[in-house]
Amino acid sequence: MxxxxxxxxxxxxxxxxxxxxxxxxxxxxxxxxxxxxxxxxxxxxxxxxxxxxxxxxxxxxxxxxxxLPSLEEVAMFYGKPCYISFESALEAHGVLSQAPQLLTCATTRKLKNLTTPLGEIVFHHISPRLFNGFENDRGILRATAEKALLDYLYINLKNKKPIPSLNELNLGQMNNKKLKKLAKNFPPNVAKINNKRDKRL
The missing domain is CATH 1.10.10 (Arc Repressor Mutant, subunit A)
Incomplete structure (x- = not known):
């Protein structure tokens, strides 16, 4: 050139x-x-x-x-290894009717949140043993509905934030077998809340 x-x-x-x-x-x-x-x-x-x-x-x-990359592509590039979870994944799966106007991701790294011209990305740190339960859609890693719910409960309990009533969540599509299997990797307090959800269905 x-x-x-x-x-x-x-x-x-x-x-x-x-x-x-x-x-x-x-x-x-x-x-x-x-x-x-x-x-x-x-x-x-x-x-x-x-x-x-x-x-x-x-x-x-x-x-x-x-x-122009999508905000999801930016998250995968900046936060690698990471996957979309929590509110963003729950909204994508129809479990939450509304989610914050930002992208929520799980990562094994300790990253600061990222604000870009394309939007804001929030990163929550999780241990490597919890880095699973996601699907790959053309390079975009996104938690399954079951894993996103458990991640959501886990991070709110960890950060001592209030957890919305289970009545506010659309849990009809949840696969109980998958939930119970995934919940075994989480602390007992997460499994306890999940058991309450199980009894509700």
């Missing part, structure tokens, strides 16, 4: 990267793809951010505006 990139050249490169499914970009990726010097690449990134062609997600990480 030419050592001198015009703005249109950068747009063409971003389109090319987008077709290659490169939605989340780092300065290193753009430096290698353009063939420019590191200094020239960093200057170009500033210009592309100013013009809205790159969205800064967090330090040294940008969203390609010409192939």
């Amino acid at each position: 030419s050592k001198y990139f015009t703005f249109l050249s950068w747009l063409s490169l971003l389109q090319k990267l987008g077709k290659e499914k490169q939605k989340i970009l780092s300065p290193r990726t753009l430096w290698r793809a353009s063939g420019l010097t590191c200094a020239a690449t960093l200057k170009a990134i500033q210009r592309l951010v100013q013009h809205g062609q790159l969205l800064k997600l967090y330090k040294n990480t940008y969203a390609n505006k010409l192939a």
Whole structure:
């Protein structure tokens, strides 16, 4: 490639990267793809951010505006290993009618929450033994309804937050066998609440 990139050249490169499914970009990726010097690449990134062609997600990480990632994709990239759970997964499965306007994820890492132009992501730390019970949908890991419920109960109890009445949750689709199997990995207080739910059905 030419050592001198015009703005249109950068747009063409971003389109090319987008077709290659490169939605989340780092300065290193753009430096290698353009063939420019590191200094020239960093200057170009500033210009592309100013013009809205790159969205800064967090330090040294940008969203390609010409192939915009979803908030879920950003979570998978930033929080790896992580999966969507708690309120977000419960809403997706129809267990909660409403969830906060943010994405809730479980991770074995200790991460700060992330606020981006695409939305906010909340990360809850869980132990490796609880990192299971999720499905892979084209690279997006999401807890099953049963695991999301147990994660939700667990994190609220752990953080000493009030737990909504089970009457407020649509639990009809829950698979009791799966719930009981998954609950064995959780502390006794989580299993106790789940047993109350079991008696209610």
